[in-house]
Amino acid sequence: MARWDPGARDRLRRAALELYLERGFEDVPVVEIAERAGLTRRTFFRYFADKREVLFAGSERLPGAVADAFRDADGDLSAFDAVLHALTVVGAALIEYGGNARERRAVIAASPELQERERTKLAGVTAALADALRERGVADTGAQLLAQVGVAIFRTAFDRWIDHDGRADFRCCFGAVTAELRTALAGEAEIGMPAS
Amino acid sequence: MARWDPGARDRLRRAALELYLERGFEDVPVVEIAERAGLTRRTFFRYFADKREVLFAGSERLPGAVADAFRDADGDLSAFDAVLHALTVVGAALIEYGGNARERRAVIAASPELQERERTKLAGVTAALADALRERGVADTGAQLLAQVGVAIFRTAFDRWIDHDGRADFRCCFGAVTAELRTALAGEAEIGMPAS
Numbered sequence: 001m002a003r004w005d006p007g008a009r010d011r012l013r014r015a016a017l018e019l020y021l022e023r024g025f026e027d028v029p030v031v032e033i034a035e036r037a038g039l040t041r042r043t044f045f046r047y048f049a050d051k052r053e054v055l056f057a058g059s060e061r062l063p064g065a066v067a068d069a070f071r072d073a074d075g076d077l078s079a080f081d082a083v084l085h086a087l088t089v090v091g092a093a094l095i096e097y098g099g100n101a102r103e104r105r106a107v108i109a110a111s112p113e114l115q116e117r118e119r120t121k122l123a124g125v126t127a128a129l130a131d132a133l134r135e136r137g138v139a140d141t142g143a144q145l146l147a148q149v150g151v152a153i154f155r156t157a158f159d160r161w162i163d164h165d166g167r168a169d170f171r172c173c174f175g176a177v178t179a180e181l182r183t184a185l186a187g188e189a190e191i192g193m194p195a196s
Numbered sequence: 197m198a199r200w201d202p203g204a205r206d207r208l209r210r211a212a213l214e215l216y217l218e219r220g221f222e223d224v225p226v227v228e229i230a231e232r233a234g235l236t237r238r239t240f241f242r243y244f245a246d247k248r249e250v251l252f253a254g255s256e257r258l259p260g261a262v263a264d265a266f267r268d269a270d271g272d273l274s275a276f277d278a279v280l281h282a283l284t285v286v287g288a289a290l291i292e293y294g295g296n297a298r299e300r301r302a303v304i305a306a307s308p309e310l311q312e313r314e315r316t317k318l319a320g321v322t323a324a325l326a327d328a329l330r331e332r333g334v335a336d337t338g339a340q341l342l343a344q345v346g347v348a349i350f351r352t353a354f355d356r357w358i359d360h361d362g363r364a365d366f367r368c369c370f371g372a373v374t375a376e377l378r379t380a381l382a383g384e385a386e387i388g389m390p391a392s
Contacts, residue, residue, distance in 0.1 A: 080380040119315045141355045145373060146380060148348035156341040163337065177341060182381050184276040184342060185374075 011037040016054040020107040063128035083150040207233040212250040216303040259324030266328040279346040
């Protein structure tokens with residue numbers, strides 16, 4: 001690797017991603033991840049509960065961060081615009097912090113177990129947003145709907161950002177996806193049609 | 197029970213729902229479900245792979261049914277309207293077929309394991325719809341987005357229908373939820389605000 005990784009956690013994370021991509025998540029034992037990172041199995045478990053959590057470290061803070069960003073949104077925004085604001089702010093921060101998004105996505109796409117874990121993570125974000133919407137007075141099923149649709153936009157924007165090799169601005173991806181959904185719902189045009 | 201249940205499968209399903217509601221999904225062994233239904237453990241396993249699958253029997257046909265309904269939709273509909281059409285048709289059929297939706301929802305809401313299973317089920321529907329959208333020429337991330345938003349509307353409409361004790365028309369619930377989302381996205385009004 002060209003860059004020097006100062007921390008053990010980062011080295012473990014990179015080693016795990018490399019190995020998962022090479023051989024598949026299911027077939028890589030923890031001891032090999034540790035070896036490739038130049039560390040021991042014991043050190044691995046000081047940082048991560050198991051080999052799955054290497055890919056989800058920090059995600060337990062995501063629901064709270066999104067709910068906080070929702071509550072901090074300008075009071076003049078509509079409930080749904082506050083949802084969009086919160087998800088943009090947290091998404092942009094995520095991208096600052098975490099690299100290897102493309103590799104992580106490829107590893108998850110190849111494993112039903114990891115896809116399930118990813119859904120659980122996003123369900124936590126959805127539930128936190130729905131709670132925050134209810135606090136604001138949005139009725140129960142409406143809160144669920146707006147939270148789910150917000151998270152769908154978030155996922156799509158994140159995928160779009162990865163597809164642009166991280167060179168696009170996340171906020172622009174998010175805005176473009178929201179605009180596409182608005183158009184599709186307004187029934188004015190087909191969404192995402194290839195130019196012909 | 198007041199009504200006579202002709203089939204063993206139905207009796208098992210009702211007995212399971214009753215017991216899960218009384219004592220929680222995790223704490224009910226298969227043998228008790230069978231006993232309450234007046235059947236043997238062996239008969240239970242002739243119908244269901246495990247006690248979780250009592251709540252998900254038939255759901256493996258859902259992704260295919262939704263994709264078929266999408267392909268059968270009027271060619272004049274926009275891609276997203278075809279998604280909405282497909283989910284309405286399948287939802288209305290589901291409601292004809294399956295009772296105890298309220299009880300089923302309560303049991304699932306009380307169990308993280310069952311919530312995970314429910315998310316896996318809906319992810320299957322989302323993936324099938326996204327594939328069908330791609331077949332129609334919708335670009336990759338756009339197809340994911342429309343499928344996810346369609347399924348979010350579906351879930352909300354189904355919840356709304358249950359909240360009305362099944363006395364509302366499912367198609368009306370679906371249409372009302374879609375209209376609410378349109379309004380929220382257009383930024384014209386707050387969604388689901390209690391009248392004040």
